[in-house]
Amino acid sequence: MNWRARFSEMVSAVLIALLVGCGEAPAASDDGGGDATTADASGDGDGDGDGDGDGDGDGDGDGEPRPAVPQPPDAEDLDPAPNVVEVALVAAPATLTIHGESVDGYAYNGSTPGPTIRAKVGDTLRVQVTNDLEVPTTIHWHGLKTPWNMDGVTWKQSPIDPGATFEYTFTLSQAGTFWYHPHFDTARQVDLGLYGALIVEDPAEPAVDHDWVFVMDSWAEDANEPQHGLHGSDMRWTVNGVEDGVLEIPDAGSTRMRFVNVANAGYLELDWPGTRQVAAGQGVLAAPKDALEVLVPGDRLDLERFDAAGGSVDVTAVASSPYGQTEVEPAQRLMTVASPPTAPATSAWAFSGATPTPDPLYTDIVYSLQGDVSTDTWAINGEQFPDITPYAVPMSTWQVIEVRNISFSAHPFHMHGLVMEVLSVDGEPPAVQTMVDTFNVGIAQTVRFGVLADNEGEWMTHCHILPHAEGGMMTVLVVAP
């Protein structure tokens, strides 16, 4: 259970591949660009072979080739209509191979990560979800403003029973990188492998040559723990199910590389030299960022390559934790990227440069995040879900929400159904306008958000460290007519 001990064990970790179900590696995505993606990457195809300090190019000292980093499969669109995307997902038990060991997990359509759903702004999305699990489930569309009865929560709504099918349907109004996951027994079901990316494109944004998804999960050292990583002791990251693989970039085309942190608890501080951040969960940023921020559980960021960086480069996870203990941990290599030694093309992103809405300095709602790290007991304003008193606000009003973290852990604060603008962090406004659905509130920090209550419903509001949410750090914000 000790974070630090887990992390140092990682240094001597054996090579891990996580492959799901029927034993077939997830295929390279067909993104319509005809590129070869990663399917032919191999352990010695990257031309470096020695950048990792152990001399055999795979980091484990046994000379086995490193696996290719695959793309998750793309979901098949079952409806030929141009503005409708229809997808069928089956949630079912699956045998995962983690750290070379078989683990009883879950998967969508036999794949962990599940299929990537791609659609565009204005499309109608229809997803038939069949529950072949032995327990109820739902799907929540993280970051999207869906109608409340499509939000996949069981606060005053019923889950999908075993054997049943439910159709989620809604119109996509936001562009960005989103993801889907169960919202019933969430910590356990996400932890066991139920998650996938949902990409909403905006035809007004640049079309890139390579639009790739990297679903990041972290796993416990002991893969046979039935709920691996549930308490945040999980610091062995996989990229699309593969640990320490090789990503072969076939050409110097332009890129948009979408990272999703689906880990139950792991904070991910990415280091990919030669890239910059151009977008986040809620779409293209107001200004690009060179220094990457920590990607907290539930959140997303999109990188663009702009520098050849010598043809082969290691992408690492700098040690990072919600409990503030980071300095002594070693970095973990996530993957090695092999690419032609030519500077890649970049895209003409329409960064708006918009300035933040000025903080009006009044407050409508205060959420105090409280709890006890040692017992995993957590609360908001002294209340533990489901014994809560929801705030209710009228539709179409603008609300100022102040989130005060008075605990000894950081918390990725997440709100369903609405988009939040960051007004200030400890009194400092962000450099540019920052729209989020998930935002880290550091230890002892106060973050103020402006929220337009433009979607009627009873919206779950919680910490996205899932054991914290399960431990009580969850409430509901009602947007009433």
Ligand code: C2O
């Ligand atoms: Cu990503 Cu309430 O969830």
Ligand code: CU
């Ligand atoms: Cu938390």
